[in-house]
Amino acid sequence: MRNWLGDSVIAGVVAAGLMLAATHSAAQAPAYRAPRTADGKPNLNGIWQALNTADWDLQGHAAAKGPAPLLGAVFAVPPGLGVVEGDEIPYLPAAATKKKQNQANWTTLDPEVKCYLPGVPRATYLPYPFQIVQSPQNILISYEYAGAVRVINMGAPTKAPGDSWMGWSNGRWEGETLVVDVTSQLENTWFDRAGNFHSDALHVVERITPRSADTLNYEATIEDPKVFSRPWKISMPLYRRVEKNAKLLEYKCVEFAEEVLYGSLRKKSSN
Amino acid sequence: MGRRSLASFAALAVVVVALFAQVPAAGQTAGSAAKASPAAKAWTPPRTADGKPDLQGIWTDNTLTPFERPKSLGSKEFYTDQEIADLTKRIHDARPGERIEGAELGAANPQEIRYDLEIYGFDRNKLRFQSKRTSLIVGPEGVIPPMLPQARQRNADRVAKNKGHEFDGAENRPLSERCIMMGQEQIPMVPAANEGNLLQIVQGPGYVTLLHEIDHSTRVIPTDGRPHVPPNIRLWQGDSVGHWEGNTLVVDTTNFTNLTAFRGSSENLHLVERFTRAADDTLMYQFTVEDPTTWAKPWTAEVPWAKTKGPVYEYACHEGNTMIATILHGARVAEEDAAKKGK
Numbered sequence: 001m002r003n004w005l006g007d008s009v010i011a012g013v014v015a016a017g018l019m020l021a022a023t024h025s026a027a028q029a030p031a032y033r034a035p036r037t038a039d040g041k042p043n044l045n046g047i048w049q050a051l052n053t054a055d056w057d058l059q060g061h062a063a064a065k066g067p068a069p070l071l072g073a074v075f076a077v078p079p080g081l082g083v084v085e086g087d088e089i090p091y092l093p094a095a096a097t098k099k100k101q102n103q104a105n106w107t108t109l110d111p112e113v114k115c116y117l118p119g120v121p122r123a124t125y126l127p128y129p130f131q132i133v134q135s136p137q138n139i140l141i142s143y144e145y146a147g148a149v150r151v152i153n154m155g156a157p158t159k160a161p162g163d164s165w166m167g168w169s170n171g172r173w174e175g176e177t178l179v180v181d182v183t184s185q186l187e188n189t190w191f192d193r194a195g196n197f198h199s200d201a202l203h204v205v206e207r208i209t210p211r212s213a214d215t216l217n218y219e220a221t222i223e224d225p226k227v228f229s230r231p232w233k234i235s236m237p238l239y240r241r242v243e244k245n246a247k248l249l250e251y252k253c254v255e256f257a258e259e260v261l262y263g264s265l266r267k268k269s270s271n
Numbered sequence: 272m273g274r275r276s277l278a279s280f281a282a283l284a285v286v287v288v289a290l291f292a293q294v295p296a297a298g299q300t301a302g303s304a305a306k307a308s309p310a311a312k313a314w315t316p317p318r319t320a321d322g323k324p325d326l327q328g329i330w331t332d333n334t335l336t337p338f339e340r341p342k343s344l345g346s347k348e349f350y351t352d353q354e355i356a357d358l359t360k361r362i363h364d365a366r367p368g369e370r371i372e373g374a375e376l377g378a379a380n381p382q383e384i385r386y387d388l389e390i391y392g393f394d395r396n397k398l399r400f401q402s403k404r405t406s407l408i409v410g411p412e413g414v415i416p417p418m419l420p421q422a423r424q425r426n427a428d429r430v431a432k433n434k435g436h437e438f439d440g441a442e443n444r445p446l447s448e449r450c451i452m453m454g455q456e457q458i459p460m461v462p463a464a465n466e467g468n469l470l471q472i473v474q475g476p477g478y479v480t481l482l483h484e485i486d487h488s489t490r491v492i493p494t495d496g497r498p499h500v501p502p503n504i505r506l507w508q509g510d511s512v513g514h515w516e517g518n519t520l521v522v523d524t525t526n527f528t529n530l531t532a533f534r535g536s537s538e539n540l541h542l543v544e545r546f547t548r549a550a551d552d553t554l555m556y557q558f559t560v561e562d563p564t565t566w567a568k569p570w571t572a573e574v575p576w577a578k579t580k581g582p583v584y585e586y587a588c589h590e591g592n593t594m595i596a597t598i599l600h601g602a603r604v605a606e607e608d609a610a611k612k613g614k
Contacts, residue, residue, distance in 0.1 A: 037321075038319070038476070045478070115589060116587075116590045117585075133473055133480045133491065135319070137327065138327075139473075140475075142491050149482055149489040151482065158582075161584060165585060188590070247491075249504065252451060254450055254451050254589050261596070265603060266439065267438070267602070267603070
């Protein structure tokens with residue numbers, strides 16, 4: 001009896017230990033180990049792009065008629081399963097109303113239409129590539145859209161000198177994962193063309209983890225107590241642009257937005 | 272354990288010796304490129320983890336040195352130490368309204384309206400010459416070569432075409448007003464004496480990125496030997512490819528548009544920039560401009576960059592642009608008023 005009890009207690013402890021070890025390894029050690037940079041960090045260098053419809057709507061959506069009927073099938077809304085965990089964005093009641101208003105008027109309100117800097121996380125899943133350039137002290141991300149850029153500080157965390165469109169990014173490594181803490185974003189950016197929005201209290205924590213030689217996993221936890229009742233999360237794979245000589249080109253979109261912004265002030269033709 | 276301690280102590284000792292060995296060299300070159308030139312050859316520039324010359328950091332190209340040499344100096348390419356000291360003192364002591372030949376004061380020039388310039392970093396007393404050059408353009412002439420007649424005609428035609436339409440629509444306004452190309456984000460990069468004209472360099476394997484604070488203009492320059500993009504792709508900032516020559520990053524840029532004129536250049540502009548660390552706190556930026564449809568010969572300028580602390584702020588020009596709408600609105604109101612008077 002004593003032996004039986006002793007054995008089963010030991011067996012139970014061992015089993016619990018194995019389970020803990022299993023859970024632990026699932027959380028801490030992803031199946032894939034990325035190649036290293038010269039200073040021994042996971043190598044995220046490259047040109048990357050999301051391949052989804054998150055910029056149209058973070059949540060799942062069917063295809064729909066586009067805002068410019070003259071463009072027919074070229075600029076209709078493509079369908080997507082969504083990138084929000086649980087597919088629910090937990091708006092506070094007043095914010096939910098504002099989101100609906102945003103969506104109803106998005107072509108005049110969406111900062112992307114005006115070629116404004118996109119903020120984080122939207123910069124990641126706009127339908128344009130971006131490039132990660134990684135050094136031990138800083139990780140610079142150059143986005144093709146609007147020439148947007150941010151420099152992630154990898155040293156001791158620093159405080160933002162002020163609010164900005166792209167926010168202030170402090171990064172650190174957690175094993176295979178680059179964790180970026182983004183604060184001090186202006187309230188002017190949106191999350192997508194469906195009117196999903198935030199306030200100046202936005203706090204984003206991004207987790208970027210290599211999942212194969214040519215894919216990354218991107219997660220962003222979004223917290224904003226003025227707009228949402230709890231933090232929520234998006235996740236998506238990012239794909240490497242593997243074309244030979246792949247290169248970011250200019251997408252200086254100001255000139256494409258000038259008619260929308262200033263067209264009403266154009267001189268009327270005198271004839 | 273004992274052995275490991277000893278080994279790391281030995282390693283530490285090597286580091287300490289190496290540090291001491293660097294001190295005299297750094298001491299000689301610190302301060303400004305003016306002092307750096309003779310000692311620069313002995314100084315070993317730092318390397319990145321993957322063994323390339325390390326150009327990284329935040330830099331400023333502010334300097335009092337004018338772009339072109341004042342005529343009175345003839346072919347004098349360098350000042351003496353005494354001349355630099357005297358000229359700097361004259362600038363700092365200048366009375367409001369007094370202009371000083373030989374110095375680029377930019378926004379710190381004496382102005383009729385009294386702004387509190389210091390809050391913008393425009394304090395004249397903080398401005399310095401970053402080298403002993405009398406002009407940023409090098410060589411006995413020290414000025415841009417005369418423009419070819421065909422180029423003068425081309426540029427005059429462009430102005431003439433816009434004449435009378437300057438306020439018709441946004442596309443008639445200057446690129447800088449539209450936040451498409453600010454003066455200082457244009458390449459080659461030419462300093463202004465008193466803008467917070469910061470440049471941040473970040474290097475990754477096979478790439479050097481250059482972030483210009485002005486209008487967050489960013490160039491991601493490949494150094495893997497690839498060719499330029501095809502000639503039918505024209506870009507406001509051109510297409511840049513780089514390679515290393517010893518301690519120098521050499522960047523070749525072509526594929527400009529016919530609207531990004533640098534000092535009157537055309538889409539045939541060919542630019543070669545050279546970036547070399549000259550000291551811990553100095554990076555020498557040199558560029559050669561070539562455009563056979565604009566100038567009869569290439570010309571070269573040299574701008575010392577000084578290390579600075581930053582931070583680099585976000586310069587969201589377009590997002591805050593109320594100027595275009597205000598200017599166009601003003602023009603429409605003026606037209607309405609004129610029409611009313613005409614009736």
